[in-house]
Structures are given as structure tokens and as C-alpha cells.
Amino acid sequence: MHRTGSRGFYFFLIFFILFALFLYGPMFSIILLSFQGPDGGLTFPMNGFSLHWFGELWKGAGVVDIGSAFRRSLLLGFVVMVLTVVLSVAAGLAFRKNFRGAELLFLTTIASLIVPSIVLSLGVALEFRLLDETIKWFGNWFEIEKIIYDFQTTLGMFTSGMGTQLTWTLPFGLLIMFAVFNRFDKSYEEAAKDLGATQWQTIREVVLPIIAPSIIGIGLFGFTLSYDELARSSQVMGATNTLPLELRGLTTTVTTPIIYALGTITTLFSFAVIGTFFLAFWLLSRSRSKALR
Amino acid sequence: MTKLSRYFEPKFSWLALPFAAVFFIFFVIPLFLTIIVSFWDYNDYSIIPDLIFENYIYIFEGCFQFDADLCMTFKTYLSTLYFCLLTWVLTLLIGFSVAYFLAFYVKTIPVQIALFLICTIPFWTSNVIRMVSWIPLLGRHGLVNDTLIFLGIIDTPVEWFLYSEFSVILALVHLYTLFMIVPIFNSMMRIDKSIIEGAYDAGASEIQILTNIIIPLCKPGIVIGSIFVVTVVMGDFVTIGIMGGQQLASIGKIINTEMNYLQLPGAAANAVILLFITIIIIITMTKFIDIRKEL
Numbered sequence: 001m002h003r004t005g006s007r008g009f010y011f012f013l014i015f016f017i018l019f020a021l022f023l024y025g026p027m028f029s030i031i032l033l034s035f036q037g038p039d040g041g042l043t044f045p046m047n048g049f050s051l052h053w054f055g056e057l058w059k060g061a062g063v064v065d066i067g068s069a070f071r072r073s074l075l076l077g078f079v080v081m082v083l084t085v086v087l088s089v090a091a092g093l094a095f096r097k098n099f100r101g102a103e104l105l106f107l108t109t110i111a112s113l114i115v116p117s118i119v120l121s122l123g124v125a126l127e128f129r130l131l132d133e134t135i136k137w138f139g140n141w142f143e144i145e146k147i148i149y150d151f152q153t154t155l156g157m158f159t160s161g162m163g164t165q166l167t168w169t170l171p172f173g174l175l176i177m178f179a180v181f182n183r184f185d186k187s188y189e190e191a192a193k194d195l196g197a198t199q200w201q202t203i204r205e206v207v208l209p210i211i212a213p214s215i216i217g218i219g220l221f222g223f224t225l226s227y228d229e230l231a232r233s234s235q236v237m238g239a240t241n242t243l244p245l246e247l248r249g250l251t252t253t254v255t256t257p258i259i260y261a262l263g264t265i266t267t268l269f270s271f272a273v274i275g276t277f278f279l280a281f282w283l284l285s286r287s288r289s290k291a292l293r
Numbered sequence: 294m295t296k297l298s299r300y301f302e303p304k305f306s307w308l309a310l311p312f313a314a315v316f317f318i319f320f321v322i323p324l325f326l327t328i329i330v331s332f333w334d335y336n337d338y339s340i341i342p343d344l345i346f347e348n349y350i351y352i353f354e355g356c357f358q359f360d361a362d363l364c365m366t367f368k369t370y371l372s373t374l375y376f377c378l379l380t381w382v383l384t385l386l387i388g389f390s391v392a393y394f395l396a397f398y399v400k401t402i403p404v405q406i407a408l409f410l411i412c413t414i415p416f417w418t419s420n421v422i423r424m425v426s427w428i429p430l431l432g433r434h435g436l437v438n439d440t441l442i443f444l445g446i447i448d449t450p451v452e453w454f455l456y457s458e459f460s461v462i463l464a465l466v467h468l469y470t471l472f473m474i475v476p477i478f479n480s481m482m483r484i485d486k487s488i489i490e491g492a493y494d495a496g497a498s499e500i501q502i503l504t505n506i507i508i509p510l511c512k513p514g515i516v517i518g519s520i521f522v523v524t525v526v527m528g529d530f531v532t533i534g535i536m537g538g539q540q541l542a543s544i545g546k547i548i549n550t551e552m553n554y555l556q557l558p559g560a561a562a563n564a565v566i567l568l569f570i571t572i573i574i575i576i577t578m579t580k581f582i583d584i585r586k587e588l
Contacts, residue, residue, distance in 0.1 A: 235549075
């Protein structure tokens with residue numbers, strides 16, 4: 001531990017403050033600028049103060065259908081969150097004991113985290129394209145009319161899109177589970193077993209409640225990373241677009257503060273989501289520490 | 294009773310099965326297909342199973358005539374590596390300093406957690422919006438230019454603040470410094486504080502403690518953070534696209550463009566090369582550590 005009063009302390013304190021400004025400064029500048037007056041532009045100074053651009057956004061003036069993109073992203077984020085939590089917790093429990101292929105699965109998970117997103121996006125797009133062609137060939141071969149006339153593609157938000165996002169959220173989930181179980185006090189579990197609880201009872205009534213706050217953390221990663229994901233899913237969403245994909249498109253076409261209004265709304269929404277998760281985390285850890293006392 | 298139930302105890306390994314299935318379907322198979330398709334042929338509207346090397350030959354066309362200028366491919370790779378290197382150095386310096394402050398200067402755990410969260414929260418918000426938010430600051434009539442003109446430091450607005458290599462690197466550092474902070478902070482928190490107290494008592498200065506104790510013990514965190522940052526920049530096409538005003542080249546952008554024109558085998562060949570280079574970088578870096586021990 002370094003001494004608080006030293007010269008180093010002030011140097012690093014100032015450094016940290018500057019870093020925080022660097023992180024948040026730009027964000028606050030667009031929040032401020034989204035309240036530009038009707039004649040205001042993309043930069044300072046503020047030309048009046050109004051809700052004009054939020055109104056424009058609400059009317060959907062010239063902007064693609066942001067509302068439905070938002071709803072799609074919300075739904076996808078929710079599904080990805082649930083799957084991330086369930087699959088990560090299950091896998092985390094499995095990883096507590098060594099099993100065949102555990103090492104390989106762990107390395108694959110890490111590899112998925114660091115493989116360039118565009119490569120994965122391309123691979124999944126190829127996979128589903130080949131799947132499409134196989135299905136079409138199959139339909140023609142057996143003369144299945146439904147396939148010949150109606151089949152379009154297997155690429156879609158809840159097939160390729162969701163799977164690709166899971167390869168990004170699940171590694172975080174598993175890493176959190178590892179971190180949790182590395183610090184896990186096994187004596188509660190032993191006690192439950194000594195009292196005659198079965199494995200399942202132990203997990204359901206002892207292990208899961210203890211790790212519950214961390215599960216909230218996995219949920220936070222699952223939802224927010226899916227909701228903001230862009231690079232991996234860019235090629236595999238099929239006919240529909242998620243909010244981040246629409247946003248990227250808007251950066252090149254929109255030249256009014258309407259994009260700041262949109263940025264403000266999504267950012268505030270993200271903050272609200274993060275806040276909700278933290279509240280849940282806090283409530284759960286409080287009840288947990290009461291229970292363990 | 295207990296014995297009996299122990300006998301019927303479920304094996305837990307199958308709990309990892311759905312998890313493994315996701316990675317098999319959406320990670321392992323796609324990577325294999327990418328490698329296979331990189332040897333396929335294609336025309337304007339379809340891809341054709343084959344075993345040809347044209348996709349690779351095309352990429353390196355003219356690259357080995359050493360009297361001529363650098364070919365497009367090598368230029369693109371060099372520029373991507375240049376982005377990697379600069380981003381890596383900056384995120385490492387900033388990330389290390391921030392983690393160092395959090396781990397060794399902040400005394401109480403609640404404050405530590407609060408400051409750590411300040412660093413983390415932007416990670417859970419939209420990357421695109423975080424990039425867009427530089428426009429009012431760096432644009433021609435942005436805050437930075439206006440301030441510099443007001444102070445009389447420059448006469449005309451600086452053009453290279455936005456849609457340039459500068460803004461790309463700024464955005465990359467802005468987005469990914471967290472990838473350095475987290476693993477380095479984690480390494481630092483595992484250092485036994487009594488070692489540092491001992492060094493103080495033995496008369497070591499802060500700088501000596503930093504260079505002789507903390508940096509060596511943080512090596513694993515530094516390596517993990519570096520892998521994250523380098524790989525994410527190697528494959529980047531979104532940040533370079535938006536912050537470079539769609540004017541700068543990167544390998545990721547080449548792949549993205551080829552995909553948009555449905556030149557899938559060509560994109561696959563580029564992806565294989567990118568993957569190969571990324572793997573070499575990672576292997577070089579992981580030579581030193583066991584990631585699993587670090588959690």
C-alpha cells in the first residue's frame with residue numbers, strides 16, 4: 001500500500017480524473033447537444049435549448065424504423081441474457097469437476113472470445129448459406145412444394161444472429177463462473193451433504209442461492225453485450241436489423257442532432273438497465289449475507 | 294440412504310453439453326467451413342465447391358516483386374499492425390496507470406469498487422454511440438478546434454482530428470482500455486500486500502517497488518490484456534470504418550467489403566490469413582502464462 005499523501009498519489013489521482021473525463025466527456029457532450037434548438041447543428045455552441053430533436057425522432061422523420069429495431073434488440077437481448085445465464089451456470093457447475101474434454105472446451109471458449117469478430121461472422125454466414133442450399137436441393141430433389149415455393153433462408157435473428165451473439169456472451173459468463181467458484185467456500189456445501197442433502201438439493205438450496213448475485217452479473221453481461229453487439233452479428237441477422245446495425249448505418253447518413261437524441265435515449269436506456277442489474281445485485285447480496293450470518 | 298443416492302448421483306459433465314453445443318455449431322463448424330470455402334471457386338451469384346488456390350494467389354498478387362511498390366495486401370496489413378501497435382502501447386500505459394492507482398493508492402474497498410465501476414460502465418453501453426460522441430468534440434467546428442482557435446494556438450481548424458488515423462486510434466483507446474484495466478487490476482489485487490510493506494521497510498522507493506515487484510507480478514494480467522486489445526484491433530472494421538470516415542483500409546474492412554459483394558471464397562481466404570496471423574500473435578504472447586490460473 002502506497003501512502004496517500006505522496007507525490008505519486010496526486011499524479012495518479014489526476015491521471016485517473018483525466019481518464020474518467022476522457023471516458024465520459026464525449027458521452028455528456030452528445031447528451032447536452034441532443035437538446036439543441038431547432039436551428040442547432042452537430043457541434044457546439046448550443047443554439048437554444050429544446051426537445052425538438054427528440055420530437056423529430058419520435059415522428060421518425062426520415063429515419064429508418066428505429067422503434068421496431070429497438071424492440072427487436074430488446075427481445076434478442078432478453079433471450080440471449082436468459083440463455084447466457086442458464087448455459088453458463090450449468091457449464092460452470094460441470095467445470096467444477098474435471099470431465100473429458102473440459103480443457104478443450106475451455107480453450108474453445110477463450111478462443112471464441114478473441115477470434116476476430118468479422119471472421120466468425122463470415123463463418124456463420126457461410127454455414128447458414130450452405131444450409132440454405134442444402135435445404136433447397138433437398139426440396140427440389142423430393143419435390144416438396146413448401147420448400148420450393150416458400151423457403152427463403154435460415155439466416156435470421158433468432159438462429160444465426162442469436163448463436164453468434166452467444167459465442168460472445170457465453171465466454172464472459174463462464175469466466176465469471178470460474179471466478180465465483182475459485183472463491184467459493186465449500187464448507188457450506190459439505191455441511192449440506194453431511195445433513196443428508198442430495199447433490200441436486202445441495203445445488204438448488206445451497207450453491208445457487210450463494211452464487212445468486214454473480215448470476216445477476218452474468219445476466220448484465222448477457223443482456224448489454226447482446227443489445228450493443230455489432231461486429232459479430234453484422235453479417236448474420238438476415239433480413240432484419242438490430243439497433244446497433246441501424247445506428248451504424250445512421251452515422252453515415254444523418255447530419256442533424258437527431259442522431260444525438262437517439263444516442264442519448266439508448267445511452268440512458270443502457271444506464272437504466274445497468275442500474276436495475278446493480279439494484280438486483282445489491283438486494284440479493286444483502287439477503288444472502290443475512291442468510292449466511 | 295445416503296449411499297444409495299450417492300450411487301445415483303447425476304454426473305455433472307453433461308451440464309456443459311448445451312454450452313459446448315453452441316460453440317460447436319457457431320464457432321467450430323464456421324471456422325472449418327471458412328477454411329474449406331477459401332479453396333472454393335465462385336461467380337457473380339454462387340459459390341462452387343472446388344479445390345483451387347486462386348483466392349490466395351489473388352490476395353498476394355504482385356506482392357513478391359521487390360522492385361515495385363508494396364502491394365495493396367501488404368500495405369493493408371502494415372497499416373492494421375500499425376493501428377495495433379499504437380493502440381496497444383497507449384492502452385497498456387493508460388490501463389496500467391489506472392489499475393495501479395486503483396490497486397495501490399485507493400485504500401478502502403467500497404471506493405475501489407466505485408472507481409472500478411466508473412471505468413467499467415461505458416463497456417455496457419453502445420460502441421457506435423461512443424464513437425459518434427467524438428464528433429462534437431473533434432469536428433471542423435468542434436469544441437477542440439474552437440478552443441484552440443479561441444486561445445490563438447491555431448488560425449484555421451485542424452482537419453485531421455476527425456475521420457483520420459488519429460480519430461481511429463483515439464476511439465480504439467477509448468473503447469478498449471478497459472480490456473487492459475481489468476486483467477491488470479486483477480493481477481495487482483492478487484499481490485500480497487506484505488511483500489510491498491516488506492520492501493518499504495527494507496528501504497525501497499516507490500519506483501523500485503513498481504519496477505522490481507509490481508510489474509513482474511502483473512505480467513500475466515498485462516499479457517491477457519494485450520491479447521484482448523491486439524486481437525480486437527486486428528479484426529476491427531467498425532471503428533476504422535466509422536472513425537476513419539470509410540476512407541482507411543483494414544483487413545477486417547476488406548473481408549467485410551468482399552462479403553457485401555458476395556465474393557465469399559475471397560473473403561474466406563482473407564479471413565484464414567487474418568486468423569493465422571492472429572494465432573501467431575496469441576501463441577507468442579501466451580508462451581509465458583496459464584490463463585486459467587489467473588481467474
